[in-house]
Amino acid sequence: MKINPKFFIGLSLLLIVGYFLQDLVLSDNQYIIGLQKERLEKDNSFRRVNGSPLNQAQRDTFKTLPYYAPDRAYRLDAQYQGFTKRDTTRMATTGAQPETYLRWGQATFILDKQEYKLTLYRRAFGPDTTLFIPFADRTNGLGSYGGGRYLDAAVPAPDATEITLDFNKAYNPYCAYNSSFVCPLPPAENRLNVEIPAGEKTFHE
Template structure:
């Protein structure tokens, strides 16, 4: 068998195995129950006085956040290309001020049969965690999701060549619930030209 043909066949087998393993992971015990528990815990924290972004009146009337149903298609593996020049971006906040983030790398992946890319950021102030920050917008914003875009927190260890972008865990910034908060505005290079019907929807207190 010629080498190029053999490589194509092996790549095809790998994709099939990845599809079945992904579906096997995306089940009740491994994925759905923990995700539901995360959502319930977030609702509980939003009802509490200490951690809630709501003003007291809205907190007392709050019941729960709204989400799309979990969808395996929106949990994607992305290739990571670390930027040679990891410069600092002063990301604009909704208040008009700025917050420093390191432009760490580029995540490339495929959704809706189209190649996509998002810039991965590291926060340079406050608590440091082994994760990357991905603010993004998509075609659902202003309709089914918050108009200012949503965020992903992406687990990451130095040297990883791939990351999991789990859009089922996309969440709203605090300014979606309370205009007194100052939240990062997703930069131009993270504006996706497709809809991402996954994760948190718009919260309407009424």
């Protein structure tokens, strides 16, 4: 029996598509598993006496931090532009004294078909191995902490043109758990007119 060559072509295409779909599903699963592991480790750290922002009474009743469900749509590859002149800026805090940061660069990304920009900072004094990205969005005061949240990112190479922003890893400042802490507030240039339902939610005792 002679088999039509188109049959083999169609079968090959199906196998190729199936391979890539399987690879995508496995990649998503690995990402979610890794994210859940990080969240569990953070929960465990909050239960410890040393380094936890929670006081003893809070730790006694603490179960887990609340999060939005993982969503790969909020892990974004953004365009990166490092500033040639890294000016210092005084960032307002929840206390009386501002903190000093370097304006390191800017990330531009697309979300819901709209373009947004975030300024990336680095601590001006003392060791700092990552970029600091304080931001506010339209979930603040609703599903997420009203004072805004933070995001960290690896420092790009000097010639880099892209940076990954993973909002699934957005986290609350310590003052969201305990008013005795003083925390930087997201500056006006990092207040986004869009909902980002990803990362950590409002903490409820």
